[in-house]
Amino acid sequence: MGRGMKEARLGGGDTRSVSQFARVPKSTFRAHIVDGLRQAILRGDMEPGSPLIEANLASQFGVSRGPLREAMRQLIDEGLLVTVPYTGTHVVDLSVEDVREIYSIRVNLEIFAFEQIWPRRDAQFRDGLVRRHEALTQCIDAQDDAASISAELELHGFVYEAAGHRILLKTWESIRGRLQLYWAAHHRAHGIRGPRRDGHDDYVRTALGDNFEDLRQEITGHMARGGSQTEAFLASRVQEPIAPPSLPSAANDAGTTAAAASRARELSKSVE
Amino acid sequence: MGRGMKEARLGGGDTRSVSQFARVPKSTFRAHIVDGLRQAILRGDMEPGSPLIEANLASQFGVSRGPLREAMRQLIDEGLLVTVPYTGTHVVDLSVEDVREIYSIRVNLEIFAFEQIWPRRDAQFRDGLVRRHEALTQCIDAQDDAASISAELELHGFVYEAAGHRILLKTWESIRGRLQLYWAAHHRAHGIRGPRRDGHDDYVRTALGDNFEDLRQEITGHMARGGSQTEAFLASRVQEPIAPPSLPSAANDAGTTAAAASRARELSKSVE
DNA sequence: AGGTGATCGATTGTCAACAATCTTTCATCT
DNA sequence: AGATGAAAGATTGTTGACAATCGATCACCT
Numbered sequence: 048m049g050r051g052m053k054e055a056r057l058g059g060g061d062t063r064s065v066s067q068f069a070r071v072p073k074s075t076f077r078a079h080i081v082d083g084l085r086q087a088i089l090r091g092d093m094e095p096g097s098p099l100i101e102a103n104l105a106s107q108f109g110v111s112r113g114p115l116r117e118a119m120r121q122l123i124d125e126g127l128l129v130t131v132p133y134t135g136t137h138v139v140d141l142s143v144e145d146v147r148e149i150y151s152i153r154v155n156l157e158i159f160a161f162e163q164i165w166p167r168r169d170a171q172f173r174d175g176l177v178r179r180h181e182a183l184t185q186c187i188d189a190q191d192d193a194a195s196i197s198a199e200l201e202l203h204g205f206v207y208e209a210a211g212h213r214i215l216l217k218t219w220e221s222i223r224g225r226l227q228l229y230w231a232a233h234h235r236a237h238g239i240r241g242p243r244r245d246g247h248d249d250y251v252r253t254a255l256g257d258n259f260e261d262l263r264q265e266i267t268g269h270m271a272r273g274g275s276q277t278e279a280f281l282a283s284r285v286q287e288p289i290a291p292p293s294l295p296s297a298a299n300d301a302g303t304t305a306a307a308a309s310r311a312r313e314l315s316k317s318v319e
Numbered sequence: 320m321g322r323g324m325k326e327a328r329l330g331g332g333d334t335r336s337v338s339q340f341a342r343v344p345k346s347t348f349r350a351h352i353v354d355g356l357r358q359a360i361l362r363g364d365m366e367p368g369s370p371l372i373e374a375n376l377a378s379q380f381g382v383s384r385g386p387l388r389e390a391m392r393q394l395i396d397e398g399l400l401v402t403v404p405y406t407g408t409h410v411v412d413l414s415v416e417d418v419r420e421i422y423s424i425r426v427n428l429e430i431f432a433f434e435q436i437w438p439r440r441d442a443q444f445r446d447g448l449v450r451r452h453e454a455l456t457q458c459i460d461a462q463d464d465a466a467s468i469s470a471e472l473e474l475h476g477f478v479y480e481a482a483g484h485r486i487l488l489k490t491w492e493s494i495r496g497r498l499q500l501y502w503a504a505h506h507r508a509h510g511i512r513g514p515r516r517d518g519h520d521d522y523v524r525t526a527l528g529d530n531f532e533d534l535r536q537e538i539t540g541h542m543a544r545g546g547s548q549t550e551a552f553l554a555s556r557v558q559e560p561i562a563p564p565s566l567p568s569a570a571n572d573a574g575t576t577a578a579a580a581s582r583a584r585e586l587s588k589s590v591e
Numbered sequence: 592a593g594g595t596g597a598t599c600g601a602t603t604g605t606c607a608a609c610a611a612t613c614t615t616t617c618a619t620c621t
Numbered sequence: 622a623g624a625t626g627a628a629a630g631a632t633t634g635t636t637g638a639c640a641a642t643c644g645a646t647c648a649c650c651t
Contacts, residue, residue, distance in 0.1 A: 102631095
């Protein structure tokens with residue numbers, strides 16, 4: 048049926064017309080779907096725990112199941128989806144332990160990022176940081192919570208990008224998705240989100256200052272504040288997945304498949 | 320064909336099963352191929368930079384291209400393969416910068432791992448560490464270089480497992496592959512590998528001691544030694560790329576997430 | 592000769608159908 | 622009734638064929 052419609056779809060959905068001489072990204076359906084799906088998940092179009100069925104998503108994206116499966120596989124590796132063979136794939140439902148881990152390793156990674164860039168901080172770095180801080184403040188003033196989440200992630204993410212450390216950046220990106228996912232859920236549940244308007248003033252100030260130790264302490268404290276707030280919220284939920292076995296190397300489990308599947312009620316809304 | 324095999328890989332997690340009622344064997348061709356391919360790559364069956372063609376591998380594994388593609392996609396995400404759409408997929412060829420990044424972040428992650436487990440070190444931890452250290456020493460004495468590499472990775476990996484931090488562990492695993500890949504190449508090129516027999520004595524001693532600061536310095540020094548040795552090797556070979564002529568270490572990333580990393584990195588330098 | 596454009600082979604991307612497996616439902620038995 | 626087991630429906634896993642793209646080769650034009 049749709050063999051000949053590929054070109055039209057490809058040209059229509061892409062927004063890369065103004066590149067001066069930038070390498071045109073070789074387009075693949077898979078790449079587009081990864082972006083679209085990730086965006087849909089992070090935007091909260093599908094609640095944590097809700098199932099994703101390949102056939103539906105494939106038709107919604109207008110492609111066949113092949114490319115869609117590969118895209119899903121990538122999001123699984125990113126930690127945004129969890130899957131059980133022959134059974135189903137769901138949006139990840141973060142446990143208290145997960146969020147705790149994210150915050151704890153964030154402290155470590157972000158300090159490492161600053162170690163990398165500390166002697167190389169220049170005007171460009173300063174401007175980038177300040178600009179993103181201002182953007183964040185404006186979003187908070189406008190009480191646009193979704194934008195505030197993105198702006199805060201942009202602010203922190205800028206440090207990772209500026210560090211010029213590819214492995215570090217990739218690690219951050221794999222964490223960022225889940226962090227954003229959690230913040231979105233937190234926001235939906237609590238109505239209002241938490242970042243105070245001056246929550247990042249000290250962060251930016253010490254980041255541009257001359258005392259690394261001050262920055263280290265600020266980051267530690269910053270994360271501790273976010274972490275405790277986070278855990279309080281998660282603890283208030285009754286969900287509480289299975290306690291991991293008391294040993295290291297606890298395999299991650301999406302909880303009992305029956306519970307997860309039956310709990311999944313809201314089917315996927317339109318994704319586009 | 321036979322479907323009832325073993326080994327299952329849940330998304331993101333490892334194929335570990337613990338309790339007596341562990342989730343069993345749901346088999347997937349993809350899971351088997353991922354393991355087999357990874358093993359082949361790490362074992363050095365295919366040189367860094369050599370191409371992987373889907374049709375050949377598919378017939379070689381006795382499956383169709385679908386599952387094989389998904390398996391390759393996972394190894395791409397792990398950083399063991401690099402791909403260019405419509406063009407080809409190759410075993411990653413690490414650059415000096417890559418190895419430098421690996422070593423630098425290893426210092427950070429391993430110290431973090433010890434921070435996590437430091438107050439919880441018990442007899443089991445001590446035994447595990449000592450046992451792996453002995454295994455490593457034996458491999459070195461036997462002059463079995465391949466086994467030495469695995470043993471050394473087992474020793475360090477044990478710390479990450481014992482930390483009980485899933486994100487940390489996954490990050491380590493994503494690094495471990497490339498590290499092993501590099502060590503194998505190093506070994507093939509130099510004939511003999513480098514770890515002195517007593518190279519880890521101080522490491523294990525401080526890891527089981529009472530002074531965290533000593534351990535921190537030992538790890539930093541340990542990695543610095545490995546790193547400098549590494550860079551000397553890579554620098555010596557920088558003028559002589561491998562057999563495949565038009566090769567890649569310049570722009571080795573796919574149109575997926577890795578592209579974003581490199582793109583962001585370039586952006587931080589260029590104007591905007 | 593040097594550059595230019597078409598052609599061919601090889602490889603990856605995509606599709607639609609088929610097979611295996613899981614979950615649920617419902618009839619059956621104790 | 623409660624448990625047990627078989628059939629049905631739904632979803633994922635797998636396959637082989639087809640289409641799009643890339644790189645190299647070679648004829649052709651200036």
